[in-house]
Structures are given as structure tokens and as C-alpha cells.
Amino acid sequence: MKVGFFITCLVDAMRPSIGFAAIRLLESAGCQVEVPMAQTCCGQPAYNSGDRATARALAEKLLDEFERFEHVVLPSGSCGGMIKAHYADLFAGDPELSRRYALLQPRVHELTDFLVNVVKIESVPGTGFSGRVTYHDSCSGLRELGVKAQPRSLIGQLPGVTLSEMAQCEQCCGFGGTFSVKYGDISGAIVDEKCGHIEATGADAVVLGDLGCMLNIEGRLRRRGNERTRVIHIAELLAGEGR
Structure with missing residues (x-):
């Protein structure tokens, strides 16, 4: 199974260890993984800020780079949501791009969804962490x-x-991309409440995607x-790197 791995710009810039962990997970599941080296951003920051021209250009770039793969996998629900839920809007009015995107869209997967529903793995290599976790x-x-x-x-x-499980595990953490910059006080109050719920579980770590x-x-x-409370990406935990 040939997989094109979309790193995401935030992982590439801030925590590349997440990308390497995800690739190791995919390879341990029997996937042949390729990382297109010219990849950049999915276009979400531009799209959310109303810059449709930039978002469209980045979406076309991603389509060019990844449409040849059997599957496209990424360690981020945020970027995955942008590609799977919003590219149709960006390509509306262009029949050829819409056609190409319609072929790619069902082959784009968030990492854990791919491992569970496509690869259907029954074991993961992670042995680096033991203790109690909660999930955001x-x-x-x-x-x-x-x-x-x-x-x-x-x-x-x-x-x-x-x-x-923490209370209100589905509640936003307050980040929301540029929301946390534009509305810092509100964002701070939201994440403070989230942290309170995390701490109330007594977990050694909070895990998230x-x-x-x-x-x-x-x-x-x-x-x-x-x-004390560690913050671990699900890819690193499953790959045995959550020490």
C-alpha cells in the first residue's frame, strides 16, 4: 500500500518528531511511505482568514503533489478537515479541478482513522510509556x-x-488557529478550563492528535x-516514543 505522507507545516516547523513517529507507525503497518519534499501548507490559515486566492493556490499545489498516491495520510485532524471538507469550496466553478479533487478526497485520511479503518491494525509498536492518560x-x-x-x-x-476520560473531552482547547491571536483573553479562559479538566483526571499525560x-x-x-502532566501526540505514544 503506497502512502503519501503530508507532514503539515506546523509539525515540520515545531515538532518534526511527530512526523517521524507517524512514518514509523505507517511503515510498521506494512505501508510504503513517500514524503513529497516540495510540500508546504494545506491552505487552512489563508482560508480561515478570508484569503481565498492563496488558499486556492496551496490547494492546487497539494493536489498536484499528492493525487498520484493510493492514500494520503496526515497526523492532524485540522489539516485533514481542511482538505476533506473545504477544498470542494475552493475548487467550485472549475470542473477539471473539481473532478481531480473528487478522486483524491476519499483517499485522504487522518492518521488514527487510517490505521483503524483502512489498515485495520491489531497491534501498535508503542512500549515507551506506561501510566494513566486522558484524551483531548x-x-x-x-x-x-x-x-x-x-x-x-x-x-x-x-x-x-x-x-x-476527562470532563468535556470534546470541548475546544481555545487554540483555533488565529482565534487564539485575535481573541487572546477568551482563548486563555477556554484553555484554562480545559487544563482544569485534564488535571482533575490525575492522568500522567494528555494525548491528542x-x-x-x-x-x-x-x-x-x-x-x-x-x-508533571505530559502532553503527547498520539503518533508518538503509539510509536513508543512517549517516554
């Missing part, structure tokens, strides 16, 4: 892609790891004086 459902992955049971199913395959949420939650936990 990132907004786009949950609401645009239906990612909910998939990561929990995979966590359940890890020996020595116990999942404790979007780096934007990771950075937001981890930053707030540390500013609250919490140096």
Missing part, C-alpha cells in the same frame, strides 16, 4: 472527520496504559505551574 478530542478531527473512537481503540492496544492544540495546552499547563 480536537475540534476539526472530531467534527469534520469523525475521529473519536479510533485513537481510543489504538490506546487500548498499549500494555500498561490506562485511559481516564493536533499539534496546535498540543502547544496551546502544554503552554497553559506550564504557566499554571504544572510541570
Whole structure:
């Protein structure tokens, strides 16, 4: 199974270890993984800011680079949601781009959804973490892609790891891309509430599937004086790198 891996610009710039962990997971599942080196952004920041021209150009670029693959996988519900739920809007009015996108769209997968529903793996290599975790459902992955049971199913395959659900696990962390910049006070209040729910579980770590949420939650936990609770991307946990 040939997979084109979309790194996401945030992972590439801020936490490339997540990308490497995801690739190791895919390879351990028997996938042949290729990373197009000219890839950049999915266009979500531009799209959310009303810059449709830039978003359209980036969407066309991604289509050119990835339409040859049997599957496209990415470690982010946010970018996955942009590609699967919003590219049709960007390509509306262009029959040829719309046709090409219609062929690609069903082959785009968030990482955990791909592992559970396409590859159907029954074991994961992760052995680097033991303890109690709680899971934060990132907004786009949950609401645009239906990612909910998939990561929990995979966590359940890890020996020595116990999942404790937090209150309001589906509530936004307050990041929301440029929302956290434009409405800093509101964003801060939202993530502060999220951190309270995380801490109330007594979990050793909070696990999640979007780096934007990771950075937001981890930053707030540390500013609250919490140096104990770890913040781990699901790819790193499953790949055995959540030590």
C-alpha cells in the first residue's frame, strides 16, 4: 500500500518528531511511505482568514503533489478537515479541478482513522510509556472527520496504559488557529478550563492528535505551574516514543 505522507507545516516547523513517529507507525503497518519534499501548507490559515486566492493556490499545489498516491495520510485532524471538507469550496466553478479533487478526497485520511479503518491494525509498536492518560478530542478531527473512537481503540492496544476520560473531552482547547491571536483573553479562559479538566483526571499525560492544540495546552499547563502532566501526540505514544 503506497502512502503519501503530508507532514503539515506546523509539525515540520515545531515538532518534526511527530512526523517521524507517524512514518514509523505507517511503515510498521506494512505501508510504503513517500514524503513529497516540495510540500508546504494545506491552505487552512489563508482560508480561515478570508484569503481565498492563496488558499486556492496551496490547494492546487497539494493536489498536484499528492493525487498520484493510493492514500494520503496526515497526523492532524485540522489539516485533514481542511482538505476533506473545504477544498470542494475552493475548487467550485472549475470542473477539471473539481473532478481531480473528487478522486483524491476519499483517499485522504487522518492518521488514527487510517490505521483503524483502512489498515485495520491489531497491534501498535508503542512500549515507551506506561501510566494513566486522558484524551483531548480536537475540534476539526472530531467534527469534520469523525475521529473519536479510533485513537481510543489504538490506546487500548498499549500494555500498561490506562485511559481516564476527562470532563468535556470534546470541548475546544481555545487554540483555533488565529482565534487564539485575535481573541487572546477568551482563548486563555477556554484553555484554562480545559487544563482544569485534564488535571482533575490525575492522568500522567494528555494525548491528542493536533499539534496546535498540543502547544496551546502544554503552554497553559506550564504557566499554571504544572510541570508533571505530559502532553503527547498520539503518533508518538503509539510509536513508543512517549517516554
